[in-house]
Each structure stands twice: as structure tokens, then as C-alpha cells.
Amino acid sequence: MGPRAGDEERPTLEDVAAFAGVSRSTASRALNDDAYVSAAAREKVLAAARDLGYSPNQAARSLVTRRTGAVAVVLSEPESRLLDDPYRAAVMRAGYRELADVGRQMVLIFSDIREDLSRTVRFLEGGHVDGALVFAPHRADPLPKALRLLRIPVVFGGQAAGIRRGVHVVDFDNEGGARLAVEHLVAAGRRRIGTIAGPQDQGAPIDRLAGWRKTLLDAGLDPADLAEEADFTLSGGANAMSALLTRHPDLDAVFVASDMMAVGALRTLDGAGRRIPEDVAVVSFDDNATLAPAMDPPLTSVHQDPREQVHAMVETLMQLLDDQSLKPRQQILPVSLAVRASS
Amino acid sequence: MGPRAGDEERPTLEDVAAFAGVSRSTASRALNDDAYVSAAAREKVLAAARDLGYSPNQAARSLVTRRTGAVAVVLSEPESRLLDDPYRAAVMRAGYRELADVGRQMVLIFSDIREDLSRTVRFLEGGHVDGALVFAPHRADPLPKALRLLRIPVVFGGQAAGIRRGVHVVDFDNEGGARLAVEHLVAAGRRRIGTIAGPQDQGAPIDRLAGWRKTLLDAGLDPADLAEEADFTLSGGANAMSALLTRHPDLDAVFVASDMMAVGALRTLDGAGRRIPEDVAVVSFDDNATLAPAMDPPLTSVHQDPREQVHAMVETLMQLLDDQSLKPRQQILPVSLAVRASS
DNA sequence: AGCCCGACTGGGAGCGCTCCCAGGTGTCGC
DNA sequence: GCGACACCTGGGAGCGCTCCCAGTCGGGCT
Numbered sequence: 001m002g003p004r005a006g007d008e009e010r011p012t013l014e015d016v017a018a019f020a021g022v023s024r025s026t027a028s029r030a031l032n033d034d035a036y037v038s039a040a041a042r043e044k045v046l047a048a049a050r051d052l053g054y055s056p057n058q059a060a061r062s063l064v065t066r067r068t069g070a071v072a073v074v075l076s077e078p079e080s081r082l083l084d085d086p087y088r089a090a091v092m093r094a095g096y097r098e099l100a101d102v103g104r105q106m107v108l109i110f111s112d113i114r115e116d117l118s119r120t121v122r123f124l125e126g127g128h129v130d131g132a133l134v135f136a137p138h139r140a141d142p143l144p145k146a147l148r149l150l151r152i153p154v155v156f157g158g159q160a161a162g163i164r165r166g167v168h169v170v171d172f173d174n175e176g177g178a179r180l181a182v183e184h185l186v187a188a189g190r191r192r193i194g195t196i197a198g199p200q201d202q203g204a205p206i207d208r209l210a211g212w213r214k215t216l217l218d219a220g221l222d223p224a225d226l227a228e229e230a231d232f233t234l235s236g237g238a239n240a241m242s243a244l245l246t247r248h249p250d251l252d253a254v255f256v257a258s259d260m261m262a263v264g265a266l267r268t269l270d271g272a273g274r275r276i277p278e279d280v281a282v283v284s285f286d287d288n289a290t291l292a293p294a295m296d297p298p299l300t301s302v303h304q305d306p307r308e309q310v311h312a313m314v315e316t317l318m319q320l321l322d323d324q325s326l327k328p329r330q331q332i333l334p335v336s337l338a339v340r341a342s343s
Numbered sequence: 344m345g346p347r348a349g350d351e352e353r354p355t356l357e358d359v360a361a362f363a364g365v366s367r368s369t370a371s372r373a374l375n376d377d378a379y380v381s382a383a384a385r386e387k388v389l390a391a392a393r394d395l396g397y398s399p400n401q402a403a404r405s406l407v408t409r410r411t412g413a414v415a416v417v418l419s420e421p422e423s424r425l426l427d428d429p430y431r432a433a434v435m436r437a438g439y440r441e442l443a444d445v446g447r448q449m450v451l452i453f454s455d456i457r458e459d460l461s462r463t464v465r466f467l468e469g470g471h472v473d474g475a476l477v478f479a480p481h482r483a484d485p486l487p488k489a490l491r492l493l494r495i496p497v498v499f500g501g502q503a504a505g506i507r508r509g510v511h512v513v514d515f516d517n518e519g520g521a522r523l524a525v526e527h528l529v530a531a532g533r534r535r536i537g538t539i540a541g542p543q544d545q546g547a548p549i550d551r552l553a554g555w556r557k558t559l560l561d562a563g564l565d566p567a568d569l570a571e572e573a574d575f576t577l578s579g580g581a582n583a584m585s586a587l588l589t590r591h592p593d594l595d596a597v598f599v600a601s602d603m604m605a606v607g608a609l610r611t612l613d614g615a616g617r618r619i620p621e622d623v624a625v626v627s628f629d630d631n632a633t634l635a636p637a638m639d640p641p642l643t644s645v646h647q648d649p650r651e652q653v654h655a656m657v658e659t660l661m662q663l664l665d666d667q668s669l670k671p672r673q674q675i676l677p678v679s680l681a682v683r684a685s686s
Numbered sequence: 687a688g689c690c691c692g693a694c695t696g697g698g699a700g701c702g703c704t705c706c707c708a709g710g711t712g713t714c715g716c
Numbered sequence: 717g718c719g720a721c722a723c724c725t726g727g728g729a730g731c732g733c734t735c736c737c738a739g740t741c742g743g744g745c746t
Contacts, residue, residue: 010494012701012702012703013702013703013704014702014703022725022726023725023726023727024702024703024704024726024727025704025705025725025726025727026724026725026726028703028704028705029704029724029725032704035723035724036722036723036724036725037723037724037725038723038724038725041724041725055465055468055469056469056702056703057406057469057470057701057702057703058402058469058470058471058703059401059402059403059405059406059411059470059701059702059703060402060406060701060702060703060704060731061702061703061704062402062703062731063400063402063403063406063701063702063703063704063730063731063732063733064702064703064704064705064730064731065703065704065705065731066731068402070450070471089432096451096453105450105466105471106451107413107448107450107451108439108449108450108451110439122398123448125398126398126399126400126401127400127401127402128401128413128448151353355731355732355733356732356733356734357732357733365695365696366695366696366697367696367697367732367733367734368695368696368697368734368735369694369695369696371733371734371735372694372695372734375734378693378694379692379693379694379695380694380695381693381694381695384694384695399732399733400731400732400733401733402731402732402733403701403731403732403733403734404732404733404734405701405733406700406701406702406703406731406732406733406734407700407701407732407733407734407735408701408733408734408735409701687746688745688746689744689745689746690743690744690745690746691742691743691744691745692741692742692743692744693740693741693742693743694739694740694741694742695738695739695740695741696737696738696739696740697736697737697738697739698735698736698737698738699734699735699736699737700733700734700735700736701732701733701734701735702731703730703731704729704730704731705728705729705730705731706727706728706729706730707726707727707728707729708725708726708727708728709724709725709726709727710723710724710725710726711722711723711724711725712721712722712723712724713720713721713722713723714719714720714721714722715718715719715720715721716717716718716719716720
């Protein structure tokens with residue numbers, strides 16, 4: 001141990017090769033299990049790598065391969081909202097899992113509109129990641145437009161409001177889901193069916209509201225004045241519910257655009273002395289596994305599986321990584337209705 | 344545009360330099376705002392970079408600088424638990440914010456014990472990140488030990504059970520917090536004070552249980568048989584509460600080791616017809632901003648601020664990045680008691 | 687006038703890896 | 717017996733960047 005022993009120095013491929021008594025090339029081949037390496041050489045290299053505690057330098061590797069093995073998951077929200085929104089949390093978890101399953105590392109990005117957009121773009125461009133999964137940007141969000149110029153593959157989760165062409169999208173059938181919900185209520189004999197809609201600057205809530213409206217009209221019912229917009233939060237749902245109840249004391253059903261808002265609505269209805277579902281039937285959207293079945297009463301909810309969405313997105317991204325020229329396509333995933341006691 | 348136009352080619356520093364009519368070195372200096380660049384040259388380079396849509400190749404940069412600008416946040420949990428645990432979610436958010444504030448990118452890692460540990464280690468070693476913040480591993484978790492061998496700076500959040508020396512730790516005063524809670528109950532005249540403890544394979548819950556026990560003894564009360572262990576989940580808390588209630592119908596207070604479990608306990612107490620705080624006073628731990636004040640009645644809770652913890656961790660990590668030889672130190676953050684209606 | 691020093695510039699080396707190419711060996715087929 | 721062709725190996729080049737070093741230039745000093 002001389003004074004400049006440098007035992008902190010990380011071994012390089014060259015070191016491993018020297019230790020194993022082969023060339024750098026052979027060591028590389030052995031480590032990347034290439035064919036064309038003799039069993040003996042492979043054995044020696046692997047042993048050397050183990051003994052020296054070698055782990056390849058990713059920077060060097062991706063400099064030449066132009067692959068990083070990482071994929072960005074971009075949530076177009078300030079990170080502070082994450083807690084409030086179980087859907088986003090589910091998406092994040094699914095993203096982690098699905099990417100891990102294809103051997104990729106997830107890098108989470110919260111792209112707050114209020115912040116510097118260029119920070120996000122710079123990161124995505126900087127070669128930190130091979131591609132990006134971008135979730136449900138707001139209508140006003142400049143991100144999707146900026147991303148079109150990006151030179152990395154991008155798959156959107158949910159309609160990128162405003163941009164419908166030239167991008168890869170995996171979305172749920174939001175309008176169809178709303179239709180399922182409302183048809184279910186109509187079939188149960190409900191006639192005054194209100195809705196608590198989500199923020200109308202996002203694609204999904206817009207489609208859900210449209211589905212509600214069209215289905216009512218198809219059933220010969222009048223949607224006028226029966227919609228209230230809220231912000232996907234619990235308290236937002238509660239407030240919207242009481243506004244609706246004030247305007248229409250005779251309301252006998254409500255379609256709520258998310259589980260979280262439905263929890264708030266339930267609370268308001270309970271406070272107003274309404275029995276559920278006898279007086280007011282409630283159907284929500286998301287069918288969040290921990291939320292919907294746990295309510296009192298358990299929520300009837302339009303079932304969508306974030307994992308399935310993310311899976312499709314990852315699959316598309318992987319194809320895109322193989323073949324950049326893949327033609328943009330929109331995938332619309334079906335949803336179903338999970339009927340429980342609230343309706 | 345020849346057949347091999349290659350307009351998809353990303354411009355390199357060399358291209359920018361050529362375009363600006365300077366050398367690669369000067370371009371680099373201008374972009375990294377080094378001194379010793381003339382205003383004119385800097386201007387030309389910046390303009391060229393803008394015009395060509397240049398963004399530096401991170402891989403190449405970190406290959407030579409040995410810095411990536413990214414920091415791993417390691418949660419020693421399967422990603423599926425994230426939703427259930429508001430504390431972890433808060434930690435994640437704080438991590439993102441605090442790291443962004445020092446210009447670093449967070450890379451989230453869920454290190455499930457059941458999975459391959461080497462995947463995590465390989466990633467951390469691979470030069471993807473400059474350092475890691477590791478949160479509250481379980482006692483049985485081999486991660487901390489593996490990390491000691493790691494050649495990147497690591498700061499632990501919460502006691503790494505089993506390892507107390509030679510690592511950087513930022514923890515809360517769990518035992519002191521429990522003491523605050525129990526002393527508060529004793530001062531209010533409670534005499535049969537139970538506890539719902541967290542998993543005893545983690546540092547924090549162990550310390551909280553110890554604090555409860557010692558404080559009872561100090562007050563001349565008998566802790567025997569008044570503790571029940573649960574798993575930090577809502578239902579776990581509910582079950583533990585009913586076990587406790589069955590054994591000790593005369594219980595007049597309970598110290599619960601987390602807000603989430605307290606919510607479950609509240610539910611059980613309510614179901615058993617106990618009034619809170621008249622019959623049973625409840626004090627919990629975490630003082631989660633969205634949970635504790637929102638309960639009915641609002642929870643008295645030991646306040647700890649994850650953001651503060653993460654801030655201290657990031658600060659330590661940044662120092663470590665500057666000076667690897669920094670002496671390992673343990674920081675214990677104080678906690679306080681937020682008194683509300685539940686006690 | 688000579689000299690030094692600070693401001694600025696360009697070229698070369700090299701980070702650690704993968705890929706390509708040139709070669710060496712053994713085996714098979716005609 | 718000899719080309720063909722697999723299998724296997726090592727060296728060189730080069731990915732795009734930063735850093736070091738040598739150099740040029742001009743102005744203020746002795």
C-alpha cells in the first residue's frame with residue numbers, strides 16, 4: 001500500500017481483462033454474454049469481475065451504445081399533488097414494475113407547468129433516458145408540443161389534449177366508461193342523474209363529461225344544469241356535491257368522474273341525510289383498488305387498470321426503441337363497470 | 344439533402360464550435376460558463392447552440408467528470424406498499440423537491456427484499472448516480488451492509504437497524520417523541536395506556552415502543568401486556584386495537600406508532616362504542632399533514648417533518664460529494680407534539 | 687526596449703466502453 | 717489435401733465530452 005495506493009479506484013474492464021489474462025475485447029464479450037467466447041475464457045472473466053468487484057461504467061457504455069437503459073416517466077403535475085391522486089400513484093408504481101420487468105430503470109419526472117419547462121426538456125434530451133412515458137398533460141401544457149420536437153421516443157398516457165396526430169397514445173375509453181355508468185343508472189330507474197366532472201382542461205375528464213351528457217340525451221333525459229366541475233380532490237368532490245344538491249334537491253343519482261371525488265361526495269350526501277343508494281345512487285370512475293371497495297357503501301365504479309395502460313405504453317415504447325419509424329397509433333383500452341352497493 | 348442526410352443526427356459540441364467558428368474547447372468553456380472566454384466568443388457559441396438545438400451528451404460528460412447529476416432515493420420496500428404508506432410518499436416528494444433545489448435529478452429505487460439485491464447494488468454502482476439516500480431498511484435487510492461496500496456516498500434516513508457506526512444517518516428522535524406522547528397522556532390523568540407498535544424489525548418502531556415503555560415505568564405505571572404489534576397499515580391498526588380492547592376493556596388511552604394505524608384504531612374504537620377522547624384518548628406518530636388533522640376527531644400526533652429530514656440528508660450528501668472523507672455522523676432531529684381533539 | 691503576467695484560444699489526450707476488422711485455430715466437405 | 721467456414725481472440729478506432737498544456741496577444745511594469 002503505497003501512498004497513492006488508490007484502492008478506491010474502481011476497476012475497469014481493462015483491469016478485469018488483465019486479471020483474467022485475456023484481452024479487453026474478450027472480457028467485454030464474456031460480460032455481455034456474446035456468443036464466440038470460449039467457456040474457459042468466460043469463466044475466468046466472470047471470476048475476475050467478481051473478485052475485483054467490477055461493475056461496468058454506464059456512462060462509457062452508453063456513450064458508445066447510445067442506450068442508457070433508463071426510461072423517464074413524466075407526470076405533468078407538481079410533485080405535491082402526488083399524494084392526493086391515487087391514480088397517479090398507481091401509474092407510478094405500475095411504471096416502476098413494468099419497466100423493471102423489461103430491464104429498464106424508471107426515472108421519475110414531475111413537470112410542473114409553473115416551473116421551467118426547459119429543465120424537463122433538457123433532461124430528456126440530455127441522453128439520460130432512452131425514451132419517455134408522458135402522462136395526461138393539461139390542455140394548456142406546452143409539454144406535448146415541446147416533446148414532439150424531442151429526438152427520443154415518447155408514448156403518451158391519456159390524450160395529450162390538443163394533439164391527436166403524430167403521437168403514440170394509450171388511453172382508456174373514457175367516454176365509453178361514462179356511458180356504461182350512466183346506462184347502468186338509467187336501467188336502475190334513475191331519472192335525475194347529475195355528474196361531478198373533473199377539470200375540463202384535461203382529456204379524460206372532458207371525455208367522461210361528454211359520455212355522461214350524450215347518454216342522458218340518448219335516454220331522453222335533460223342534462224341541463226346537472227353538471228358540476230371539480231378538481232379531482234376529495235374536498236372538491238364534497239363541495240361540488242353540495243352545490244349539486246342545493247340546485248337539485250331531487251337528485252336521485254350522480255356520476256362522479258373519480259373515486260377520490262366520490263369519497264367527498266359520499267361524505268356530503270351522508271351529511272345531508274341522503275341514504276345511499278336508496279335516495280341517491282353513486283357511480284364513480286377509476287375503481288381504485290384500495291379506495292372503491294373500502295368505502296361505505298362500497299362504490300360502483302368504472303374499472304380501469306393503470307397497470308394495463310402502462311404495460312401497453314411500455315410495450316409500444318420498446319417497439320419504438322427497436323424501430324423509430326413505427327407509425328404513430330392510438331390505443332384505446334376498454335373499461336368495465338364494477339357494480340357494488342352504492343348504486 | 345443527400346441520401347444520407349442524417350438530419351436526425353444530434354449535433355455535438357464539435358458541430359456547435361464549427362458553426363460558431365471557434366474551437367471545441369472554447370465552445371465547451373462558453374457552455375459551462377467558465378471564465379476566460381471573450382464576450383464575443385461566448386455570444387457566438389450560445390447562439391450556435393440555440394440554432395442547432397444542441398444539448399450536451401450526458402454520457403460523454405459524466406464519463407470524464409465522473410458526475411452524473413443524479414441521486415438515488417432508495418426505498419427499502421416493494422413499490423406496492425407506497426400507496427399505503429403516506430410517510431414514504433411524503434419522503435419521495437420531499438426527495439424530489441430537495442434534490443431539484445440543488446440541481447440534482449432524483450432516481451427512485453424500490454429495493455424489495457424479496458427481489459434480487461444485486462440489481463439494486465449493480466445500479467448504484469454502475470455510475471448512474473452520484474450518491475444515494477437510503478430509507479429505513481428492515482433489520483433483516485441486507486441492503487445496508489451491501490451498501491457499506493459501495494463506492495458511492497450514502498446517507499441513511501432512519502436508523503439502519505443493526506448498523507450504527509460508520510454510516511451517515513439522519514433520524515428523528517423516535518424515543519423522545521413517544522415519551523412526549525405518553526407524558527402528555529399521563530399528565531391528562533390517563534392510567535391504562537396501551538400502545539399499537541409498528542413492525543419490530545425496523546428501527547423507528549422499536550424506538551417508539553421503547554419510549555412508551557420507559558415513560559410508563561418512569562410514571563410508575565405497568566406496561567405489561569398493553570402493547571400490540573401491527574404493520575403500519577390501516578387494517579393492521581384496527582385489528583391491533585380490537586385485540587387490545589378485548590384484553591383490556593378498561594383501557595383509557597392508546598399511543599399508536601403511526602397515523603395510518605391510528606385511523607384504523609379510531610374506526611375500531613368507534614365501532615366498539617368508545618368516545619374519543621372521553622373514554623379513550625388517542626395519540627399517534629407522524630402528524631401527517633393530510634391525515635392527522637382530517638380525522639374525526641383530529642388526531643393528537645407526534646410531529647415529524649419528512650421534508651426536514653430529507654433536507655438534512657441532501658445537505659449531508661452534498662458535503663460528502665465534496666469531501667468523501669467527511670466523518671460519519673448521526674443527526675437526530677427533534678420532534679414535537681401537535682395536540683388536537685383526540686386526547 | 688524588454689519583460690511579465692493575465693486574458694484568451696486551440697489542440698491533444700484520455701475517460702471506459704463497444705464495435706469492427708484482421709487474424710489464428712480447428713473441423714468439415716469435396 | 718485444401719479451401720470454406722465456423723469459432724474464438726486481440727488490437728485499433730472512436731463515441732462526445734472535459735481538462736491540461738502550450739501557445740498568442742496586448743498592456744503595464746521596470
